[in-house]
Amino acid sequence: MRIFLRRNAGETAEDKRLDRLRRVLRAARRTVRYRGVLEAAGLATEEALRHLRRPEDALWRLPRLEAVEWDRANAAWCNPGAAAPSPEALRFPAGTLPRTAIVLPRQEPWFRRDRQVRLFEPAQLRDLLAYEPEAIAAPAAFLVFLARLVDSGYFPSFPRLKRGLVAFTSVAPRREGPEEMTRQERDLLWEVFRVPTFQQFLGLDGRLIAWECEAREGLHVEPANAVLEVDRRSEILFTSLTDCQMPTLRLATRATAAVELSRCPCGHPTPRLAEWRALPLPIRTRAACAGG
Ligand SMILES: [Zn+2]
Secondary structure (H helix, E strand, O other): OOEEEEEOOHHHHHHHHHHHHHHHHHHHOOOOOHHHHHHOOOOOOOOHHHHOOOHHHHHHOOOOOOOOOOOOOOOHOOOOOOOOOOOOOOOOOOOOOEEEEEEOOOOOOOEEEEEEEEEEEEHHHHHHHHHOOOEEEEEEHHHHHHHHHHOOOOOOOOOOOOEEEEEEEOOOOOOOOOOOOOHHHHHHHHHHOOOOOOEEEOOOOOOEEEEOOOOOOOOOOOOOOOOEOOOOOOOOEEOOOOOOOOOOOOOEEEEEEEOOOOOOOOOOOEEEEEEEEEEOOOOHHHHHHOOO
16 A cells, blocks of 8 residues: 555646646656656656646656665766756744744755845854844754754854754655654754754755644645655655656655644644654665765
């Protein structure tokens, strides 16, 4: 049995998801790695794409992509003709958007600067401090790094945050496994910054895949941007509905999650991913990681 996570949306939202998947499939056709896979699945022609009625019609024909097989650094997975995605607004999950510092490397220009949002690179910590943000949005690993610096007294006058932290993690697995936020890391962020942490899963193109709301009872799936499948072992498979530079179809995340379908206390209707946990690594991969 496979479960597809999606909202009970009206026809327009479903049509939009299907249009987005068609665009990603066309992009995948232009990659070395996917061309043969799509031909074998009968999805390599415009006519085949026209006959699709919903995203699942295409996905069930495609093999799952194992994390060990996938390599984001390999040009065979890339569509060289695709334009870079345009920056989007940050979704702040609690109330109005506070004065926010977003910290990301220069090569990941995923968010728009605006009156309330300023963009920084990780090396611009002094500038970030001078900005006196009410909230910081950054990769989870960077926030933990920053918390350790502040905790060690490296920044004696670190501005007091008022609204929260947004911790980005990638839905795509790294070589050593899926990206997780541990309980200890969340505790450290709370002890140092004294504001709530809201986790957000991002796709490889920086698009929002799932986000934690104020109720903090799992991460709401963003159905316009991704299809998340749950397989027999509860492993999550990720398909991007937005990424045409590096099309990602049914990528096994090496993580399991429980799917919460009941209405969230925050009132938002989308399903939620809860209890995101890493699966044990295959022995071969574990040995490779241990060996560096
Ligand atoms: Zn909620």
